Amino acid sequence: MKTFNLLSHIRGLDSTRVVWLFNIGLEAYWNGEQATIKDSKGDVVVNHMEEMNLLITRPQDIMILRTMPDQAYLDELEAQGFTLPTILTPGIEDETRGISYLVEEDDNLIAQIKTLLADTEDKIFVPYGVTTIEEGIAKKLGLTLFGSPNDINKAINDKIFSRKFAIEHGMAVSAGQIVSSLEELEAVASDYLAKYGRIIIKEPCGASGKGLWIVDSERKLKTTMMVIKRFFKDATDRQWLVEQWCDKLCDLNYQVYVGADGTVEVFSIKEQMCNDVVYIGSVMPPRFSKELQDECVKCGEIIGKGLYDMGYVGILGIDAMILKDGTLIPIIEINGRHTLSTYISFLPDRHPGKQLFSFYHKLAMTEDMDCFAKVSKAVSTLDEDAHVYTSETIRGARVGDAGRVFIYLVAEDAAQVEEKYNKILEIL
Amino acid sequence: MKEQIKQIISDVFSVDAADYADDFDLKEIGLDSMSSVEVVVSLEEAFGIAVDDEDLLVENLSTIASLVSLVEKYQ
Numbered sequence: 001m002k003t004f005n006l007l008s009h010i011r012g013l014d015s016t017r018v019v020w021l022f023n024i025g026l027e028a029y030w031n032g033e034q035a036t037i038k039d040s041k042g043d044v045v046v047n048h049m050e051e052m053n054l055l056i057t058r059p060q061d062i063m064i065l066r067t068m069p070d071q072a073y074l075d076e077l078e079a080q081g082f083t084l085p086t087i088l089t090p091g092i093e094d095e096t097r098g099i100s101y102l103v104e105e106d107d108n109l110i111a112q113i114k115t116l117l118a119d120t121e122d123k124i125f126v127p128y129g130v131t132t133i134e135e136g137i138a139k140k141l142g143l144t145l146f147g148s149p150n151d152i153n154k155a156i157n158d159k160i161f162s163r164k165f166a167i168e169h170g171m172a173v174s175a176g177q178i179v180s181s182l183e184e185l186e187a188v189a190s191d192y193l194a195k196y197g198r199i200i201i202k203e204p205c206g207a208s209g210k211g212l213w214i215v216d217s218e219r220k221l222k223t224t225m226m227v228i229k230r231f232f233k234d235a236t237d238r239q240w241l242v243e244q245w246c247d248k249l250c251d252l253n254y255q256v257y258v259g260a261d262g263t264v265e266v267f268s269i270k271e272q273m274c275n276d277v278v279y280i281g282s283v284m285p286p287r288f289s290k291e292l293q294d295e296c297v298k299c300g301e302i303i304g305k306g307l308y309d310m311g312y313v314g315i316l317g318i319d320a321m322i323l324k325d326g327t328l329i330p331i332i333e334i335n336g337r338h339t340l341s342t343y344i345s346f347l348p349d350r351h352p353g354k355q356l357f358s359f360y361h362k363l364a365m366t367e368d369m370d371c372f373a374k375v376s377k378a379v380s381t382l383d384e385d386a387h388v389y390t391s392e393t394i395r396g397a398r399v400g401d402a403g404r405v406f407i408y409l410v411a412e413d414a415a416q417v418e419e420k421y422n423k424i425l426e427i428l
Numbered sequence: 429m430k431e432q433i434k435q436i437i438s439d440v441f442s443v444d445a446a447d448y449a450d451d452f453d454l455k456e457i458g459l460d461s462m463s464s465v466e467v468v469v470s471l472e473e474a475f476g477i478a479v480d481d482e483d484l485l486v487e488n489l490s491t492i493a494s495l496v497s498l499v500e501k502y503q
Contacts, residue, residue, distance in 0.1 A: 037461050037464040037465055037468065037484045037485065037486050037489065038461070038484060038485050038486065039460065039461040039464075039485075039486040210461065210462060219439075223440070223466050223469065223470065226469040226470075226473060227465050227466060227469050230465075230468075230469050230472070231465075
């Protein structure tokens with residue numbers, strides 16, 4: 001019996017029917033609430049990033065989305081040659097809960113999917129990441145789950161695990177220390193601050209910039225410690241990571257596929273544009289040297305094989321950085337799940353020889369604003385007035401009513417990307 | 429109280445908040461789920477209050493006026 005290969009599927013080389021689910025927000029399930037303030041509007045935006053999954057679906061697939069996307073967005077995707085799947089939505093709309101809960105409780109939706117797949121032999125369930133909820137959904141659907149068990153995923157998605165893995169495998173890491181109490185954290189952070197001038201404190205299981213504190217002064221350390229004590233005063237078994245803040249040439253992300261048969265493939269390397277720890281966009285292909293890219297591939301294969309031996313199957317999104325002296329720090333963090341970077345990984349295949357820049361942009365919110373229409377209008381304005389783009393060179397994914405769009409620019413070279421990026425920012 | 433709150437905003441976001449209107453949207457200077465934590469702990473320390481978890485919502489912290497209301501609620 002052949003082993004399902006997700007990359008082959010995305011590349012159109014496989015007829016398996018995949019049921020996709022974009023269940024972002026796994027960290028909250030694994031680790032409870034983080035040291036943050038609830039931002040319900042922001043959470044809605046994050047949940048609606050699910051539409052990015054449509055960049056890698058195949059026509060025979062089923063995509064479960066919270067709500068049907070804007071028709072203009074679907075039309076645009078089709079016009080650009082993306083192959084849309086059958087889209088199904090849960091009967092209940094609830095922006096405040098993870099989509100997996102809505103699917104798990106929706107017997108009608110489960111039955112509908114089972115009926116659609118009744119005559120299909122090759123079928124599989126591919127969520128963004130796997131917790132016990134997705135394990136339960138797979139069971140209800142009667143489908144094989146593409147991924148590894150919850151416990152393994154939880155163990156991997158931990159910044160302390162990432163650091164230990166890097167050290168055990170002889171990979172370079174920044175100066176740092178794992179601490180196991182608030183008192184130790186305060187003392188070590190103070191020492192590191194005095195020594196390095198700028199440090200980062202990491203809560204091991206934070207995601208999307210949450211649980212990361214950059215500290216560059218005694219005042220900032222005092223405030224940060226107040227925050228951490230405020231939220232973790234009763235924590236007895238918590239650990240934190242204190243690291244030197246490194247002067248970087250650039251951030252990067254590489255994606256590693258780990259198949260159920262042990263296949264390991266580094267399938268995408270991107271240069272990441274970040275404002276400290278906040279993601280801005282991805283440059284494809286990356287502008288750093290072929291030697292460094294080869295080193296990423298080598299490290300990705302070591303990581304993929306090492307984690308497969310632990311029982312991991314699925315996609316790994318690995319954040320890394322290149323220091324100003326050219327040293328590669330191959331692991332800042334291993335994400336044992338899909339990341340947003342996963343979904344844009346195959347865009348370069350559509351534009352061989354071109355320079356791509358994928359980025360997100362926040363739009364001012366108004367009640368009646370249609371993000372996709374606004375982006376489309378910006379493009380047409382550029383076409384008519386600036387003659388910088390054609391409509392072939394921009395795709396915007398509406399990600400909810402809260403006003404954030406993802407856009408990618410296609411250009412001849414890095415200079416043209418910058419020129420186009422600045423133009424689009426002016427318009428938006 | 430309002431001046432003290434503006435000073436906290438100035439410190440957390442490295443801005444001069446002295447002239448901010450009561451309804452100025454603090455998201456414009458970067459208020460988000462992470463930075464609002466700093467605002468809350470600074471308010472708690474400055475005014476000797478303890479904000480309940482149920483009130484820890486970005487929308488309760490997004491203007492000077494809402495911060496004043498929050499502090500008044502717990503004083």
